Amino acid sequence: MVLSYELARDLLDIKAVQVNPSDYFTWTSGIKSPIYCDNRLTMSHPQIRRKITKAFMEMIDRMPVKPDVIAGCATAGIPHAAWLADKMDLPMVYVRSKPKGHGKGNQIEGACTNGAKVLVIEDLISTGGSSLETARVLQEQGAEVLGVHAIFSYGLNKSAQLFEKENICLETITGYDELLDVMEADNRLTKSEHEQLINWRNDL
Ligand SMILES: O=P(O)(O)OC[C@H]1O[C@H](OP(=O)(O)OP(=O)(O)O)[C@H](O)[C@@H]1O
Numbered sequence: 001m002v003l004s005y006e007l008a009r010d011l012l013d014i015k016a017v018q019v020n021p022s023d024y025f026t027w028t029s030g031i032k033s034p035i036y037c038d039n040r041l042t043m044s045h046p047q048i049r050r051k052i053t054k055a056f057m058e059m060i061d062r063m064p065v066k067p068d069v070i071a072g073c074a075t076a077g078i079p080h081a082a083w084l085a086d087k088m089d090l091p092m093v094y095v096r097s098k099p100k101g102h103g104k105g106n107q108i109e110g111a112c113t114n115g116a117k118v119l120v121i122e123d124l125i126s127t128g129g130s131s132l133e134t135a136r137v138l139q140e141q142g143a144e145v146l147g148v149h150a151i152f153s154y155g156l157n158k159s160a161q162l163f164e165k166e167n168i169c170l171e172t173i174t175g176y177d178e179l180l181d182v183m184e185a186d187n188r189l190t191k192s193e194h195e196q197l198i199n200w201r202n203d204l
């Protein structure tokens, strides 16, 4: 099976995906959503997290310029960045959503030298705001951000526009369309619920 569909089914099987049409979830951006995908649950499934690491490694294989640092987007991107960096034998850093309010006041944790070629690892893209903020913080510290790689994206127009505006390349393993296709194929959604969820996403 194609990996994007295989991973979408894995996310459903481990109950990472919740659909709640009558009681919307609030996303980090403030968007109200009938669906929530908790990719943090992949941490608890070694076979799935290894599949994700392997997919990230294959994406790096296809990159014309290779990263010399892997950066995890806090918090849910951090474990995946760590497994990837370990497999690739590369240095890793993580970037907090805001500078730490005590201690050294760091926003970037770990060593990221000026001019380092950095790949940002994120678990999920909704608007893209969190991962692009991570990229901005790294660039401000003199890093060259090669791109953002994420497990999943909702494929919102807003995120496509933001990544284009920032001129940062986004690649993902799976996404909303694959998830909805698998849900429909497995009779987890009716055709009309499928359409409703597609329309909701397209109207955002
Ligand atoms: O593309 P965006 O609109 O920025 O949304 C996606 C972000 O939201 C979630 O993180 P959350 O803020 O819930 O924090 P966490 O990773 O610490 O759980 C997710 O892990 C992404 O980082």
Ligand SMILES: O=C(O)c1cc(=O)[nH]c(=O)[nH]1
Pocket (backbone or CB within 6 Å): 026, 027, 028, 029, 035, 036, 037, 038, 039, 124, 126, 127
């Ligand atoms: O945008 C978000 O905050 C968000 C959406 C989602 O489905 N899953 C998640 O972890 N965060």
